[in-house]
Amino acid sequence: MIAAAGVAGVAVLALGVAWWMGKQRYEATDNAFVQADNVSVAPLVEGYVAEVLVDDNESVTAGQVLARIDPATISARLAAAEANAAALDAAVNQVDDRARLAQAVIAERSAAVASARAQARFAASELDRYGALATSGYVSSQRAQNARMAAEKADADVAQAAAALEAERRTAASLGSTRVRSVAEAQAARAAVEQARIDFARTEVKAPAAGVVGARGVRPGQYVRPGAVMMTVVPLGEAFVVANFKETQVARLRIGQPVEIKADAFGGRPIKGHVMSFSPATGAEFALIPVENAVGNFTKIAQRLPVKIAVDRSQPLAAALRPGLSVEVKVDVRENTGPSFAEAAQAPARYAGGAVRP
Structure with missing residues (x-):
């Protein structure tokens, strides 16, 4: 019994020393x-799932297509956006054509003003000449009145041509703001086309990282919305x-x-x-x-x-x-x-x- 107790005591001491040394070391x-x-995989567009290309516990690589969403609706939206962008680009071209036409009309109006002013100068010189002859009695007073009427009409023609020129210039100036608006609308339409193309590309749900598929909760024919978790990688x-x-x-x-x-x-x-x-x-x-520790106990x-x-x-x-x-x-x-x-x-x-x- 004494020997057994001694052996037990030595064993307990050895275990205690080993435990103490282990506590000091570890x-x-x-x-x-x-x-x-x-990484939770969720779609960025809504629609019906056309096919699921991976199974549970399957290894995937980064960028691998995991599922496809039916792209029919987004494809139609992309076609409509492209048509709208083309129409607005044509509107910008139309404004440019109108601007070039306006410049040609301005040149025509400027020539008309120059012609009217030449006629006015000629009528003024005729008025001076016939007025002097009428005073000397070499021509009749009626002829002098006709010269005066021609001079007044020539002055009116100059005013009319100048007003037409100014109106055309204002029309041309207004085309500048019209073009700015048309260009902005065309840019917005092209942005809509790019967004539709991005959404079309997003119908393919890809793996964001390499790993193993788990918690796959999506099935073909299921309707999914952006943010809804389809599976986890x-x-x-x-x-x-x-x-x-x-x-x-x-x-x-x-x-x-x-x-x-x-x-x-x-x-x-x-x-x-x-x-x-x-x-x-x-x-x-x-x-x-x-845990709130501000309590009495x-x-x-x-x-x-x-x-x-x-x-x-x-x-x-x-x-x-x-x-x-x-x-x-x-x-x-x-x-x-x-x-x-x-x-x-x-x-x-x-x-x-x-x-x-x-």
Whole structure:
């Protein structure tokens, strides 16, 4: 019995020493989950789904067509927009033709004014000559009156020609504003054509990133609207781990420290990673209903701070991690070369995303 008790005491002591040494070397938690930057795929135009080209859990590449929306309505809209743009371009050309015609008419009116003024000068000289002859009695007074009437008519013709010239100039000037309006309308029509072409291209719903299709909820014949999620693309090769450490643990954590990740899905086989960054707030602050501690029966509870852990891509199991898996992480805190939580919190811009900036 004494020997058994001694062996038990030694075992307990050895376990205690091992536990203590492990606590000095590592900070661990099982409150950790695999996450990824999942991308929700939604259409940008509305219509009936003509065909779905991918299946559940199928790997896709960036830009691959996932589904097609019936383009008949948008095609008709594009044709109408192109016809309207052509009509408005023709309207601009028509205004230009009218402007060129107006310039020709102005030249004609200017020539008419010059001719009328020449006639007026001739009539004035005739009036002076016949007036002098009538005073001397060499011609009749009737002939002098005819010369005066011809001079007055010539002056009226000059005024009429000048007024016609001014009217044509004003008409030509008004065509400038008409052309500006027509050009603006034509530009708006061309913009409508471009928008219709963009909408036509958007009838092909493409993968925004490479990954695996999940949560596929769209079927052929279904009517979809912009913003309605059709499926999700999960970039499996870019998964990371978010570990929720207690606030009593983060003081020893530093960016860049090596991390050992174990997932039950892989039989506990270790995966290597490193501490990448610290969350700007505890997990409770991002809850739908944040905890309100301003009450009289407050009890201090250690909060948990999410820590982002990057998975080393060279690991064989790195691409096999699936978002949502629960994992256990163990951080080797002996390495203390990187910035600590306090340093990263004081200069968040410098250590954002795990990169150290000057």
